[in-house]
Each structure stands twice: as structure tokens, then as C-alpha cells.
Amino acid sequence: MQPSPSPAATRSLKRTALYDRHVAADARLVPFAGWEMPVQYGGIREEHMAVRTSAGIFDVSHMxxxxxxxxxxxxxxxxxxxxxxxxxxxxxxxxxxxxxxxxxxxxxxxxxxxxxxxxxxxxxxxxxxxxxxxxxxxxxSFEVTLTDRLRDYAMLAVQGPHARTIVEGLAAQALPVRMRTAVLSIAGVPGVLVCGTGYTGEDGVELLADPGQAIEIWDAVVSAGALPAGLGARDTLRMEACFHLYGQDLSEQRNPIEAGLGWCCKEDTGFIGSEAVARARAAGTGELLAAFVLDDRGIPRPGNPVVEGGVVTSGTLSPSLGVGIGMAYVPAALAVPGARLRIDVRGKTRKATVKSKPLYSKES
Amino acid sequence: MAEVTYPADLKYHPEHDWARVEGDVATFGITAYAEDQLGEVVFFDPPEVGTQVTKDESYAELESVKAVSDVIAPLSGEIVEVNEALAAEPEKVNEDPYGDGWLVRVRLSDPAELDALLEPPAYEELLAQES
CATH class of the missing domain: 3.30.70.1400 (Aminomethyltransferase beta-barrel domains)
Structure with a gap:
């Protein structure tokens, strides 16, 4: 089975301002990108469903x-x-x-x-x-100052249909709408950058705050009804919403067009890489990132080959849908809803169907 | 999550599997420690009846939301029954790892292998060393 990381392996890991809260909540802590982060508290599915039906709070201070x-x-x-x-x-x-x-x-x-x-x-x-x-x-060649602010911010994501109501109850003013930000006082902590963004496919906010005062916000949000949720639920939620995870669905070996992210590339601005992106957009790419649902039992995982060509980059059992879901780079002709795929899940061929993104939405 | 206990009528394998031996047939499953480490079991794809399993080698996979884990055979033999109920309710592995969460039944080919398995105190000692 999976042994816990040894004390020696975790010694050099960074801890967030909420570390004591995670330990007190009996979280399962794992090494993640140099940080000791909670992957789950009570269980991934419970946390996932809380975010889909009510509200969850994530410590994403490693970002x-x-x-x-x-x-x-x-x-x-x-x-x-x-x-x-x-x-x-x-x-x-x-x-x-x-x-x-x-x-x-x-x-x-x-x-x-x-x-x-x-x-x-x-x-x-x-x-x-x-x-x-x-x-x-x-x-x-630019007159700019770049400042590494990693240590200056704790980052909390409050997500779910009740997330805004919960945070609004702790705020001195109205919250910013989606894709807008405001500096507000939250739970008595001044100067919190409140952002109408998230990574779950639900409404909600992300809060950037002084690490020294982040615990006060965490405690207030939890007391108001948000369930602490770990990186495990964050991953299943973002997969249902078809948000990319860097290192899996995105890499230096893939361009934005094949990743389906042409919409956030504005080549006429002349950004570094814009010429290559313009060429890929004009010529098309051999593969495209497609979202799929497994028709058979089983759970697709990153690295599973697609029989028709390509590879799975994200996969899980969808807690909301109850079936295996994922994203895969597949031949461009197959990256259309309704296309049939076969996925080699550790030697067993599983049938899958390409679906439109997102795989889960409130309307579905 | 099941209460973490190690029943006295079971024999334990260091890879966190148990065997309940009744005559020449043994029931296999994973221990409370293993199910806790794995997290919520969401999928068990059982091997087919008639498959030969070999002590210390993987005979099946259990999957949580996050990960796939090999399940190691504590003893050798031929699978005579698999727990079909886990297809609909894989969470039984977490809720009742020594009861409804059993995985397979195996007709043993070498009962002498039993001597290599651990009694509960020895298994718990091993867990104490690992954590």
C-alpha cells in the first residue's frame, strides 16, 4: 500500500500559516511542490460534494x-x-x-x-x-520592479454555491463580482485582497491575506459553515470543470492551441511566443486536448495511452457524475463531442466518449 | 473509516493484507491500516475466478479517488470466489475491511506458507516501526 512519507522526507518542507489548523483537523498532509499540504480531511468525496452543494475552504497558500x-x-x-x-x-x-x-x-x-x-x-x-x-x-528594457510576494500572502479559496454568502457575512462591504477584485476587511482582518475567481467550477472567492492573520479568516469562514477541503477535492473539482493543471495538461512540450487555450492568447499584442501561437492557430495542431467520460467501469489515470493515439493527462473518478472522467491529448479529428476513444488503463482497454467541456456544470 | 483493529483470528502479511484460513480455503482482504492509508476506495476490479495467485505478488488493484494500489497475495493458490458486491459498494473495504470488505477466496496450494504470516502483535509491531 502507500506508506506515509518518512519524517526525514517531510523535514525540509515549507508549511503554510494554516498548518496547525490542518493538523488539528486531522488532515492527511502530503509533500506537494516543496510544501506540506492537506490532501484531504474527512474524505475527498465529502469535501468535493460540499463544494458542489454548499461551500468549502481550501488553503492554497503554496501558490x-x-x-x-x-x-x-x-x-x-x-x-x-x-x-x-x-x-x-x-x-x-x-x-x-x-x-x-x-x-x-x-x-x-x-x-x-x-x-x-x-x-x-x-x-x-x-x-x-x-x-x-x-x-x-x-x-x-522595461521600467518595472518585480517583487517576489510568495511569503507575504496566505491564499484561501472559498468555493461553492454558499461561498459568497458566507464571506459576505464576514465582510465590511459587498464582495467583488466574478473576475473582479477588491481590498476589503474580512473577519476583522483589514487589507484582504478578495478576488472573484476560483478553480472548482463553482461561484466563490479567493482571499489573499497577511499570513499572520490568515488563521482568523480561516476560523471565521469555517465557523460560518464552509467545510475544510484539501488538494484531493480541488483536483477532482477542477477536472469536472475541465480546468488545466500545469505539469499534467500543460507543459513546455505543448502549445496553447493544442491545449484548447487559444481563447486567452491575443497574438496581436506581440507577447513572447505569439508568432508560434499564430502559426499553430493558422495551421492547426496534430493533437488537441479533449475531455472524455468512460463508458466502461474503471478509472483513467494520467499516462494511460489512448489506443487511437495520444495520452491521458488528467483522470479520476468523478464524485459528481459517478464515472471515470479525464482529459487526454488525442488526434485532432477525434477531439469532437461524441467521438469514441479506447483508453489503455494498465492493460485493460476501456471505452470512452469525448464530451464538450466542462464535464460538469450546474445546468447539466 | 473502520476502527483500527487487528482481529486475532486472522494472519497478516507485511504488505498490509490479511488471510482468514478455513480448511484449505482462505479469504483475503486488506487491513484497517491499509484502508486508512488508501483513503476512500472507489473501485475494485477483481481478478477472475480460476486465476492463480502467488504469495507476495499483486493479484488485484484497489483504487481511491487519488491513486491505484496493488493488492498483495498473503498466500498462494487459485481464486475460487470474488466479492462481487464490491462492484456496487467498494466503500465496504473501508467500512468493514475484515467482513463485508473481503476481496477474494483462494484454495491454498501450499498451506506451509502460513508459517510466514504474522500474528496480530507482530503485525502491530511492524506498523509501529513504519510510522
């Missing part, structure tokens, strides 16, 4: 933040990020990719425009240092 400020902040990010940064108003939020010249994806990121000349970009934990180095390397 990094990079602040870009200065007179050239917008021009610099326009060069670095795939989306049209100029279209983001102060208080706005935007999803984008960080690309190499050849279009390979270095990271996928949310950026918040804090002010006209000040932005905060949220990085994936495993990529944070590389992202910062990449940005610093390309900043020379």
Missing part, C-alpha cells in the same frame, strides 16, 4: 505571487503574458499563459490589476521560482 509595478508594468506584462493585459481595468482579473518563444507553456496564471501601474500574478507553486527568473530575465 506564489509576483508583483509587477512601475510605469512600464502594463507594457512589460503585455510582452510576457499571452492575454491582452491592456484590457484589464484596475480591480480586474485575467487568466493567461506564460510562453516560451516556441509557444511551449511555462505556466498558467491569474493576474490581478491592483492599480494602473501595479499587478499581482499568481503562480503555480512548482513553477514560481522559474516564472520569477523568466520575468526578471525579460524585464531589462
Amino acid at each position: 506564489g505571487q509576483i508583483e509587477t509595478s512601475g510605469p512600464d508594468a502594463e507594457a512589460f506584462l503585455q510582452r510576457i503574458l499571452s492575454n491582452d493585459v491592456a484590457r484589464m481595468v484596475p480591480g480586474g482579473a485575467q487568466y493567461s499563459l506564460l510562453c516560451r518563444e516556441d509557444g511551449g507553456v511555462l505556466d498558467d496564471l491569474f493576474t490581478y490589476r491592483l492599480d494602473v501601474d501595479r499587478f499581482l500574478t499568481v503562480t503555480n507553486a512548482a513553477n514560481h521560482e522559474r516564472d520569477f527568473a523568466w520575468m526578471a530575465e525579460h524585464a531589462a
Whole structure:
């Protein structure tokens, strides 16, 4: 079976401001991108369903933040990020990719425009240092200051149909709408950056706060009815919503077009990689990332080959749908809803059908 | 999650499997420690009746939401029955690992192998060393 990590293996791991809360809640803590993170508390399915039907709270303080400020902040990010940064108003939020010249994806990121000349970009934990180095390397000709803010923020995601009501009850003012941000006082903690974003396919907010005061927010949100949820439920929720996970569905070996992320690439902004993305968009790609549902019993997993060509990059048992689901790079002609696939799940061939994204939505 | 206990009428394999021996047939399952480590079991794909299993080798897979784990045979023999009820209710492995959560029944080919299995105190000692 799976042995727990030895004490020696966990000694060098970083801990978030909520670590004591996780231990007290009897969370199963696992190493994740250099952090000791809760993968589950009571159970993944219970936490998943709480987010789908009520509200859950996730500690995602392992995620990094990079602040870009200065007179050239917008021009610099326009060069670095795939989306049209100029279209983001102060208080706005935007999803984008960080690309190499050849279009390979270095990271996928949310950026918040804090002010006209000040932005905060949220990085994936495993990529944070590389992202910062990449940005610093390309900043020379711009009048900008880059600040590593990883240690300055704890990050909590409150998600689910009741998430807004819960956080609103702890806020001094109205919460920002989807894809907008505001600096508010939450549970008596001033200066919390509240963002109408998430990674679950549910409504909700993400809260960036001083790590020294994050426990007060956590406790208040939990007392108000949100269930602590771990990275396990975060993963099953994002798979049902067909959100990409960097390192699985996205990598330097894949370009945004084949990943289905052409919508957040605005080539006319001239971002690094824009020429390669424009070429891929015009010519099409051999493979595309498709979402699928298993018709047979079984659970697809990352790395399972697709018999028709390609590979599964994300897979799980969907707690909401009760069947195996996943995403796979498949020949482009098969990346259409209704197409039939066969997936080699450790030697057993399982039938699957390509579905439109997301695999789960409130309307379905 | 089941209460973490190690019944005295079972023999234990260090890979966290148990065997209940009745004559020349043994029932196999995983221990309370194993089901707790694995988390919520959501899928068990049983081997076919008639399959030969070999002590210390994997004979099936149990899957949680997050992961796949091999299940190790505590003894050798031929599978004579599989727990079909787990197809609909795999969570029985968590709720009742020594009862309704059994996995397969095996006609033993070498009863002498029993001597290598652990009694509950020895198994619990092994768990104490691992954690």
C-alpha cells in the first residue's frame, strides 16, 4: 500500500500559516511542490460534494505571487503574458499563459490589476521560482520592479454555491463580482485582497491575506459553515470543470492551441511566443486536448495511452457524475463531442466518449 | 473509516493484507491500516475466478479517488470466489475491511506458507516501526 512519507522526507518542507489548523483537523498532509499540504480531511468525496452543494475552504497558500509595478508594468506584462493585459481595468482579473518563444507553456496564471501601474500574478507553486527568473530575465528594457510576494500572502479559496454568502457575512462591504477584485476587511482582518475567481467550477472567492492573520479568516469562514477541503477535492473539482493543471495538461512540450487555450492568447499584442501561437492557430495542431467520460467501469489515470493515439493527462473518478472522467491529448479529428476513444488503463482497454467541456456544470 | 483493529483470528502479511484460513480455503482482504492509508476506495476490479495467485505478488488493484494500489497475495493458490458486491459498494473495504470488505477466496496450494504470516502483535509491531 502507500506508506506515509518518512519524517526525514517531510523535514525540509515549507508549511503554510494554516498548518496547525490542518493538523488539528486531522488532515492527511502530503509533500506537494516543496510544501506540506492537506490532501484531504474527512474524505475527498465529502469535501468535493460540499463544494458542489454548499461551500468549502481550501488553503492554497503554496501558490506564489509576483508583483509587477512601475510605469512600464502594463507594457512589460503585455510582452510576457499571452492575454491582452491592456484590457484589464484596475480591480480586474485575467487568466493567461506564460510562453516560451516556441509557444511551449511555462505556466498558467491569474493576474490581478491592483492599480494602473501595479499587478499581482499568481503562480503555480512548482513553477514560481522559474516564472520569477523568466520575468526578471525579460524585464531589462522595461521600467518595472518585480517583487517576489510568495511569503507575504496566505491564499484561501472559498468555493461553492454558499461561498459568497458566507464571506459576505464576514465582510465590511459587498464582495467583488466574478473576475473582479477588491481590498476589503474580512473577519476583522483589514487589507484582504478578495478576488472573484476560483478553480472548482463553482461561484466563490479567493482571499489573499497577511499570513499572520490568515488563521482568523480561516476560523471565521469555517465557523460560518464552509467545510475544510484539501488538494484531493480541488483536483477532482477542477477536472469536472475541465480546468488545466500545469505539469499534467500543460507543459513546455505543448502549445496553447493544442491545449484548447487559444481563447486567452491575443497574438496581436506581440507577447513572447505569439508568432508560434499564430502559426499553430493558422495551421492547426496534430493533437488537441479533449475531455472524455468512460463508458466502461474503471478509472483513467494520467499516462494511460489512448489506443487511437495520444495520452491521458488528467483522470479520476468523478464524485459528481459517478464515472471515470479525464482529459487526454488525442488526434485532432477525434477531439469532437461524441467521438469514441479506447483508453489503455494498465492493460485493460476501456471505452470512452469525448464530451464538450466542462464535464460538469450546474445546468447539466 | 473502520476502527483500527487487528482481529486475532486472522494472519497478516507485511504488505498490509490479511488471510482468514478455513480448511484449505482462505479469504483475503486488506487491513484497517491499509484502508486508512488508501483513503476512500472507489473501485475494485477483481481478478477472475480460476486465476492463480502467488504469495507476495499483486493479484488485484484497489483504487481511491487519488491513486491505484496493488493488492498483495498473503498466500498462494487459485481464486475460487470474488466479492462481487464490491462492484456496487467498494466503500465496504473501508467500512468493514475484515467482513463485508473481503476481496477474494483462494484454495491454498501450499498451506506451509502460513508459517510466514504474522500474528496480530507482530503485525502491530511492524506498523509501529513504519510510522
